[in-house]
Amino acid sequence: MKVAILAGGRSSEHDVSLKSAAAVRDGLHRGHHETVWVQLERDGSWRTEDGDPVSLTPGGGLLGADVAFPVLHGPFGEDGTVQGLLELLDVPYVGSGVLASAACIDKIVFKDLMRAAGLPQVDYEGLHHARWREDRDTALASLERLGLPVFVKPARLGSSVGIVKVTAAEDLAGALDEAFTHDPRVVVEAMASGLEIECSVLGTPEEPEVSTPGEIELLGDADWYDYDAKYAAGGMNLVVPARITDEQTARVQELAAEAFTRANCHGLARADFFVDGDVVLVNELNTMPGFTATSVYGKLWAASGLSYPDLVEDLCRLALRRAEAAQRYSF
Incomplete structure (x- = not known):
């Protein structure tokens, strides 16, 4: 395959x-595949590895690639925007589509969806900046039921930023x-006790496969799983398999799927759990x-018997199959 890496x-x-x-x-x-590097700069421009600007034409593909792998985190990449652009370019791409990407990056929307589905989750309250500016006292009163401590989070950022x-x-x-300096929507979450458990999901909505769960063990002075704990050396240790019972493991995997x-x-x-x-x-x-070979997602699949090269190849082939299946519909 020829893969465009964004x-x-x-x-x-x-x-x-x-x-x-x-x-x-x-x-x-x-895995002996060809790649094309496309760097999305902070100013929004797209450039090849040689620094040449990338020209995009609707329906015209992307630099002759068979599939795109948008390895982008956060807004303007993981939120459905780039996914929509790739749809217009008619390029198969790795990962969720426009709607799922947008829904999952917005913590309030995702939690509302899970609540509607009856899935157990951390108690929360969503706030919009306009409501906060108009009546701070009423907004603060609505948060009292959550108790203390609470976590205040911009709704659409990742890596614990903000x-x-x-x-x-x-x-x-x-x-x-x-938090409102980062996002006009903010979620406030109640403190959850217990172990932080993560597992990796691979596949389609109809047939998701779930990895062995891992446990986030904080090291040093970290009080919670913040940016430094995630990315600084010695901030955390991933315990695989997680130190939970078979029944807890089965429940985590069931809920992840x-x-x-x-x-x-x-x-x-x-998928992240308490x-x-x-x-x-x-x-x-x-x-x-995060998608380095030492990131949680890849390490959990490695512990489950799927090597990193096989993992990224499987993801590209899933993208191609989804694009092929979509052609059967007239929309």
């Missing part, structure tokens, strides 16, 4: 994306002000998680 992007996760994309390229090369853990009521307004299907994801997602005894709570789905 790397970088306009979001705050630009540098993380570059590392993920480089690992994907290496994995595809190890997230604040609030342990005192007098700090909540400041945390909301900070159901959330993937309910959101109509395709190709891949990382597990405390018999209680298993869905936290979120990430439709384009």
Whole structure:
């Protein structure tokens, strides 16, 4: 296959994306596939590895590639925007489509969908910036039922960017002000106890496969799974398999598959949970998680018997099959 790897992007996760994309390229090369590097710069321009601007024509494909692998994290890449562009270019692409990508990156929309489906999850409240500006006291009162601590999060950022853990009521307004500098929509989540468990999902909405779960073990002075814990050396340790019972493992895998299907994801997602005894709570789905060979998504599949080169090849072939199946419909 000839695979166009989309790397970088306009979001705050630009540098993380570059590392993920480089690992994907290496994995595809190890599988003897050809790659074309397309770098999405912070200013929104697209360039080849030689620095030449990329010209896009609707229906005209992308640099002769058979399939695109958008290794993009966060807004302007993981949120349905690039997915919609690739649809217009008529290029098969790895990962979820426009609707699932947009729904899963928006923590409020995703949680509302899971609540409608009856899946157990962390209690939460969504706020819009306009409501916050108009009546701060009423907005703060609506959050009291969540108790303390709470986590204040921009609705559509990843990698824990902009997230604040609030342990005192007098700090909540400041945390909301900070979150609203990143996004006009903010979610406030109740504190969840137990272990942080993650598993990787691969496949189609009809037939999702779920990896062995892993456990996030925080190291050093980390109080919660923030940006430094995720990316700094010595911040966390991934324990595989997770130190949970067979019954808890089965429940995590069941919920991961159901959330993937309910959101109509395709190709891949990382599902995150809190597990405390018999209680298993869905936290979120990430439709384009960190993708280096040492990232959680790939490591969990490696522990489940699927090598990194085989994983990235399988994802490309899933994308091609989805594009072929779509041609059977007239829309």
